[in-house]
Amino acid sequence: MKLNRLSLLYFTASAVVANNNLMLNVNLAKRSQDLAKREEAEAPLSDSNSDASLEQIELPPTLGKDEFDAVTSKNLVLVEFYSPYCSHCKSFFPTWQKAYRIFKTKFANLNTDMRQVNCIENGDLCERESIEFYPNILLYAPVLDKDGKPTGKSKNIGSFPRTLEKTEANLVSYIQESLADYDSESASMPSASKEMSVDEILKAVSGEITKPIFVSFWQATKKQWNSVDLGGKVRFSDNCIDCLHVKQLWDKLSNKIVSLADSGHFLCSDYPKVCEKLELDSFKDAKRSSPKFIMFLPKDRKAIRFDYDGPVDVAKMKWWVNKLFVNSAYEVVSAKGITEVMEFTKTLRHEPFAQNYPLKSKVTVVFFFDVNAVTPEDEAVLPYMLRTLQKSPFNIQLYKGKHNRILENIQTMGENLISYINYDESEKYEFNEAMQIATSITQVPTIVVLKENSLIPEIYQNFALEQMRKYDEIEKFLERAQYPFIAELTPELVSAYFVDPDYALDIADAKVVIIFVDLDNLKETDEALYRLSLVAHEYNFLKKSYYFNKILEQRASKEEEVEKLKAKNAETLKIMTAMRKQVPHLFNNDDVVFTFINKPTSKNFRYVKGWRIRPDDYDVGDAIVVSKDHRYFWDTDLNNKKLRNEPKQIKSVLMSLLHKDNNMQLKFVGSPYGGLFYFMNYVHDFGIVGYLGFIVVVYALIHISMRLRRRRYRSQGIIGVNNGAFLPKKSNKD
Known part of the structure; x- marks a missing residue:
């Protein structure tokens, strides 16, 4: 078989040489060697390999x-x-x-x-x-x-x-x-991607596969694809001008995911109906169409198709495939198993510790269940969770957990949190068991989110069976909980940390704390992240305490209302309605995420669309608080001093914003106004609409002012005529 294939290539090459295409002959010879290597690698062990x-x-x-x-x-x-x-x-x-x-x-x-x-x-x-x-x-x-x-x-x-x-x-x-x-030296390895037939694609689409497969779809024919492989003159069509470059990247990627997934390519120009059914009909009339990429999972993973819509980059695509492969396994982990997949801790030292950069910043999501009570309907939430987490740009992993020690560890983390945030001798905190219960109590199954080097778990508090069926609520919870406890803010992550308020209305009062570090000085960076960790843990505790007290006040008010109704011998229905009145769950309000920017590379942010914070205005050690909708920021403290990465200073700013006491001067991202023209910030805040409205108001004021002046002149003219009646008349001679 091998000899026949090589012979065919030889005779093909001879025919081309007869047409004076020496270059093609050389390329064919090289291709024959690659094919021979590939056949040898893919062939079953027989004969000499027995x-x-x-x-x-x-x-x-x-x-x-x-x-x-x-x-x-x-x-x-x-x-x-x-x-x-x-x-x-x-x-x-x-x-x-x-x-x-x-x-x-x-x-x-x-x-x-x-x-x-x-x-x-x-x-x-x-x-x-x-x-x-x-x-x-x-x-x-x-x-x-x-x-x-x-x-x-x-x-x-x-x-x-x-x-x-x-x-x-x-x-x-x-x-x-x-x-x-x-x-x-392995860069020239033959591509592991195989051309897929219609039957193979249909099996992938239906999940009738035993191993995940990552498939690329091309606006090309088999002749075009093979001519590229063989070094021929025919290339991809004009409306796919970047396909040749993408194919080179795809061939490299195929060898980098072989342990995780098979890889294949499908040629839509030969089978347009199939691609149309897959909603890839954009190939049909597009003037410039790039290849599309889809990962198909076996149907026992409970979700089959995942479209990749990120940049065509080998490293990013491999990371995406690996993330989907790991998370779709729904691996069951014990409390000890969690320590094997992330830097999980139940206690933190009162000193900086050496970290490996870039930080992995893992986030572990655990679907926690009771093995004796869980049902298939309970686990139906897993594919929805998988899709939500796959869209996240963070290093986030999904597991199942059934070990009660996981919940016990959460209790221990809450107790150890107090000793960690008691760094200030002038202000000591005590463990509040009632608050710990209020913020962690839940029925199972539920969702627990753990983060590296953090004593702050996120818990989806499930109080009724139907709450684990509210997939939209679970999606919101995961989107809010997806952020690492502390991670580097890079230009690629700006769109994840800062959200357009027009598309996310539930981010009111959410903030992002950014500090500036120098990753060339690792010891100072370790110390800076330790200080940031202190304020992150402390603020989280103080925020929960603030809202826990509010809930107690509201409950007391509700009980008082019920007692008044009872005293008036009110109808039972009214009393029951008052007793069932929901107390708002406030612990997720005023969320703050903590991150850092590497100052030496901060110039890269100037190319990020929509980013208007100027890193050049800040030095290593500075801090800035920015609203999540990227409209407002605060870079001074209550005394109008420059905000630095000091726990007490940042805490005072965050608590002032939490209490909304108006002691912090509001600054507007990207606005050039200050001093006497501070009022113009509010105009700038509304963009073009604000400026158009301002022009209309100014025009209206000018118009009204001119009308008033004309009226006054007319009035003065009439009075002047009347006064003239008392003047002596001029003689005819005059």
């Missing part, structure tokens, strides 16, 4: 500490840390062995390896690498200097996906994917 030949490949010896450092500092290495006493490790050994043999057959000439570490013999090494369970499969790569040369050190750059079954095929796919990501 089981008998595979068994001749022996596993290398396990690594000690020195050998581990030497091997991982030179090549990309997948390492299995195991214990000979671990039953899971023993049952996994044949899989690892077979995967190693297949790997050595397929990738023998590439700079990668598979090795093992016996943690009983090398306890110091496993402790250094923070190995807490077995088998633990981690990926290591050499640390390079700024010139791209090895430094003699290595680092852990990833781990085998938790939700991916540990089979030999998946292990080999993970190595292939890692090679495409980290080894520049």
